[in-house]
Structure formats: structure tokens, C-alpha cells
Amino acid sequence: MKNLFDFFIRHSAWVVATIYVVLSLLMLIKDNPYQQSIYLTSANAVSSTVYGGISLVTDYFHLKGINDELQQRNALLEMQLVDLRAQLADAKMQLPDTTLNSNLQHFDFVVAHVISNSIAQTNNYITINRGAADGIKAEMGVVDHTGVVGIVNVVGKHSARIISLLNPYMKLSCKLKNSEYFGSMVWDTGDPRYATLEELPKHLHYAVGDTVVTSGYSTVFPEGIIVGTIEGRARNLSDSFVSLKVKLSTNFSQLSTVRVITNDMSEELHLLQESDAQGQGGSANRKEEGAK
Amino acid sequence: MQIIILFFVLVLAQIVCYKIMLFGLAVPIVFIYLILRLPINWHLNVALTIAFLMGLAVDITCNTPGLNALCCTLLAVFRYPIFSLYVSREDDMNVPTPSVESLGLGSYFRYMSTMVVIYATMLFFLQSIGMHNLPVTLARIGASSVLSIALILGLDSLVSTRREKRL
Incomplete structure (x- = not known):
């Protein structure tokens, strides 16, 4: 165990560099403008x-x-x-x-x-x-x-x-x-x-x-x-x-x-789409009931 | 203390610089001057951390998440090997901070221009992944490197003279 710690301390620069590179890569790969946090x-x-x-x-x-x-x-x-x-x-x-x-x-x-x-x-x-x-x-x-x-x-x-x-x-x-x-x-x-x-x-x-x-x-x-x-x-x-x-x-x-x-208009359209989806869900339920 | 002031001044300068684009190609990259200037006898971990934070600060303000942070971290890794390529005996330096004053114009120019070209290459190649315009990328690397080298030389003389006056 001591050897392991010694190893990490001796090569701490590589560990630190790897952490930073991985962090940057994660940010770079997740570069999707629709999911970014406002702070970044x-x-x-x-x-x-x-x-x-x-x-x-x-x-x-x-x-x-x-x-x-x-x-x-x-x-x-x-x-x-x-x-x-x-x-x-x-x-x-x-x-x-x-x-x-x-x-x-x-x-x-x-x-x-x-x-x-x-x-x-x-x-x-x-x-x-x-x-x-x-x-x-x-x-x-x-x-x-x-x-x-x-x-x-x-x-x-x-x-x-x-x-x-x-x-x-x-x-x-x-x-x-x-x-x-x-x-x-x-x-x-x-x-x-x-x-x-x-x-x-x-x-x-x-x-x-x-x-x-x-x-x-x-x-x-x-x-x-x-x-x-x-x-x-x-x-x-x-x-x-x-x-x-x-x-x-x-x-x-x-x-x-x-x-x-x-x-x-967008809110109205969203409402319309939602009610449309509910309407379809409702008719599907009715069909199931009918089958029973 | 000087490093902290330089950090904020350079991030501000870089924000202005990203707005400038000469001939549709050259983007001046001045903020890496801080990484070039970090005392060479500092522990690598400290240099890595400062470089990463510097890149992150530029990333956040310029909407390039991770890009500059990655390039800055890698640049800090390459810094010592490149430095020792051109300066064989670091004990000869009276101050550990690399500058025209401490290294002489020839050595400093070689060290600085190599670092700038490496940075520009990493930056523009990473930016253009998935795009098929190699000639544009190469032209951007060339033009941005020349512009950045000229600006960093000017910046170095500015920072150095200020210190002379203070002494």
C-alpha cells in the first residue's frame, strides 16, 4: 500500500495532467449547445x-x-x-x-x-x-x-x-x-x-x-x-x-x-399537440376496454 | 501576485482578441503568454493547474467548452521538454521566469514560437474535427501563429519594461 502511495506521489504530475485532460475531454465531447449549464x-x-x-x-x-x-x-x-x-x-x-x-x-x-x-x-x-x-x-x-x-x-x-x-x-x-x-x-x-x-x-x-x-x-x-x-x-x-x-x-x-x-402562437400549438396526444391515448384506452 | 493580475488581464485581452479576425483567418492567441512566463522551477502540478484554469476561463467566456482547457493542459505538459530543448543549462538564468531578458532574444524566440505553433496546431485541428477543409485549417494555424508570436513579443517587452521601472 505504501508503495502504491509512493508511486502516485512520485508520478503526481502525470495523475494531475490526466485528470485535467479527462475533464477537458468530457466538456469537449459533451459540447451539445442544448444541454449546457448556464454557468459554462x-x-x-x-x-x-x-x-x-x-x-x-x-x-x-x-x-x-x-x-x-x-x-x-x-x-x-x-x-x-x-x-x-x-x-x-x-x-x-x-x-x-x-x-x-x-x-x-x-x-x-x-x-x-x-x-x-x-x-x-x-x-x-x-x-x-x-x-x-x-x-x-x-x-x-x-x-x-x-x-x-x-x-x-x-x-x-x-x-x-x-x-x-x-x-x-x-x-x-x-x-x-x-x-x-x-x-x-x-x-x-x-x-x-x-x-x-x-x-x-x-x-x-x-x-x-x-x-x-x-x-x-x-x-x-x-x-x-x-x-x-x-x-x-x-x-x-x-x-x-x-x-x-x-x-x-x-x-x-x-x-x-x-x-x-x-x-x-407556440403555447397554443403545444396545448393543441398535448390535447391531440391525450385524445389518441383516450381512444386507445377505449379500444382496450372494448376488447375486454 | 503578478501572475494573478496577469491571469485576469490576459483573459480580458483574449475576449477582445477573439472578436478580432484578420483577413478572415488570423485569430490572435495572447493568453498563453502566462503559461510561457510561469517560472520554470515551479512544480509541474502548479503549472498544470494554472494552465487548466486559464484555459477554462477563456472557454467559459468564449463558448468553447473544454477546447482551450485541453490545449492549455497539454501545452503545460510540453513546456519543460521544449524549454530544455533550447536552453541547456537553466542554472545560468539569473531569474527562473522565461523572457527575452532572462534568455536572450534568440532562445526566447525559439521557445516561444515553438509553443505558439504547437498551441495553434492543437487548437485549430481540434476545432475542425469532422470538417473537410484542411487548407483553411492550415492557413488558420499559420496566420494565427505569426500574429500571436508578434503580439507576445510585444507583450513581453511591455511587461519587462514595467518591471525595470519599478526597480
Whole structure:
């Protein structure tokens, strides 16, 4: 026994090194963003305070670019507003009793400020300065004025971490704006300006520059939010599907203010799914009773 | 005491550094300067613990769980063998802390650049497991190493001059 202790003391450095390596490996292997504890992410209180301080300074450097983008966006929206008013007036003339209904009316926004953001990693995350106290919950969609940004993942009291679109864990259901063909958008690491739209049918017709928007097949993002434009064909992994290279409309290196979609439809849908499941369970019970 | 201050300053510096990416490739890695600077006569267990904690602190703030902690621990393991590769008689050093001052520019540069290249290689290869872009990974290792070596040389002269003034 004494020899054994002597052995461990003599080689304690190897024991310590092995323990640290195993601990790190465990953390590395369990790197699943959906299961991480809040203390091990940038959404914890200390990190978010530090990031908040740093972003107070660094945000000033992006102001000019953001200002230009906002002005362009503003001009575009004004044009659309004029156009839509004209269309609305036309529609009212033709059908005076119809009220316009839109999917977008089910969605509200919380405006948040980005306090940390990475684009150079393999798995990129964004931290914002709004949390559970502001009504943010996990799995809410996040957009900015140019397009889709990501999905909320870990929520602290006054901060939250978002899985960026630039993260291979994030798969976004998208479609081409002018057709009903849909596929899933993934980022295959590397250039933060481009992503790949996969699993599109082979007979798809497309043109370079076509707009890619969210499909609305989940409750996270409403249908029709801009994701990017088609740049060309991407390297294909399967013969039965087509993959397209998409230029992302969101400029991830200059994220500053984002909007979190606080979706009030998701609870209703969950309730509906639950009652559906109960209904099925009930009918199964009845069948069993009948058999007896 | 100096080590503790350096620990926090370097973690803060690294958070800022991860936001910077030159030419879409080069990420400056400055926090390993602490591991390079640990006195060479300290027990390996102490060096391992400081390196692991340093990596963990960077991991938590930069959302890379385990990655930097693993690389830092391994770097602390490699430190002494690499150091003795370039500096044969450590008794000749008047202070046990490796720096340009104590080793001379030539030896320190060889020791430091070897460690930086090893770290960048481990970091970017571990990060790109399962991805099929070897050229990008190699370019990242090269560009980040050059940038980090330049920054650490500057950092070393900054830390050393401050101490001279205090004396």
C-alpha cells in the first residue's frame, strides 16, 4: 500500500495532467449547445457584465456602417409603404368588407443589444443583454434589420445566448421566395458570408440572385423572413438532392441591435399537440376496454 | 501576485482578441503568454493547474467548452521538454521566469514560437474535427501563429519594461 502511495506521489504530475485532460475531454465531447449549464456559457452573470462593458466601447466603431444600412432600409420600407397603401386602397375599393389577415400579426418583438458575437469559431454564438426578466425564453427566433440571426438557446436573468446561424448545430427550414420548394439551411464552417441550402429537389428551377426566405414550417420564425440570395450551386453530398450556395443577407461581423421574436402562437400549438396526444391515448384506452 | 493580475488581464485581452479576425483567418492567441512566463522551477502540478484554469476561463467566456482547457493542459505538459530543448543549462538564468531578458532574444524566440505553433496546431485541428477543409485549417494555424508570436513579443517587452521601472 505504501508503495502504491509512493508511486502516485512520485508520478503526481502525470495523475494531475490526466485528470485535467479527462475533464477537458468530457466538456469537449459533451459540447451539445442544448444541454449546457448556464454557468459554462457566455450567458453567465460575470461574462455578460464583462461583455457589456467591452461592447459599450467597440460598438461605436460599427455605427457608421449600421447608420448607412438603416437609412437604406428606411428608404426601402418607405417605398414599400407607399406601394402597399396604394394596393390596400385598391383592395378596399374592390372588397369593402374584407379585413386583411397576416401570419405576422401573431409575432411580437423584443429589441436587444448584442454584447458578444463570434464569427471565427467553428460553433459560433451571440450573447444579448435581454433575458428571462424581459420575457425571453429558449427557442425563440432572432432577426435583425437585414435578416435571420439565430435561435435563443440559454437564458439568464438579464442575458441570453443565441445559437448563431453560423453554427453547424443550427438548421433552418427555408424556401425560395417565388416557389414552394423548401430545404434546410446549414453553415458548413469557413466563410461567415455564405451558407448552404440543402435537400432541395433535383428538378428545382432557380436563378442566381433569387431570394431565400424562412419557410414558416416551425413556430420559431414566421414565413417569409429574408435569409439570403442564391449565389450558385454548392458541392453536392447526395445524388437525389440539390444543394445551393446562399449569400447570407445578415452581416454577422457587424451585428449590433437584434429583435427577438416572442411568439405567442407556440403555447397554443403545444396545448393543441398535448390535447391531440391525450385524445389518441383516450381512444386507445377505449379500444382496450372494448376488447375486454 | 503578478501572475494573478496577469491571469485576469490576459483573459480580458483574449475576449477582445477573439472578436478580432484578420483577413478572415488570423485569430490572435495572447493568453498563453502566462503559461510561457510561469517560472520554470515551479512544480509541474502548479503549472498544470494554472494552465487548466486559464484555459477554462477563456472557454467559459468564449463558448468553447473544454477546447482551450485541453490545449492549455497539454501545452503545460510540453513546456519543460521544449524549454530544455533550447536552453541547456537553466542554472545560468539569473531569474527562473522565461523572457527575452532572462534568455536572450534568440532562445526566447525559439521557445516561444515553438509553443505558439504547437498551441495553434492543437487548437485549430481540434476545432475542425469532422470538417473537410484542411487548407483553411492550415492557413488558420499559420496566420494565427505569426500574429500571436508578434503580439507576445510585444507583450513581453511591455511587461519587462514595467518591471525595470519599478526597480
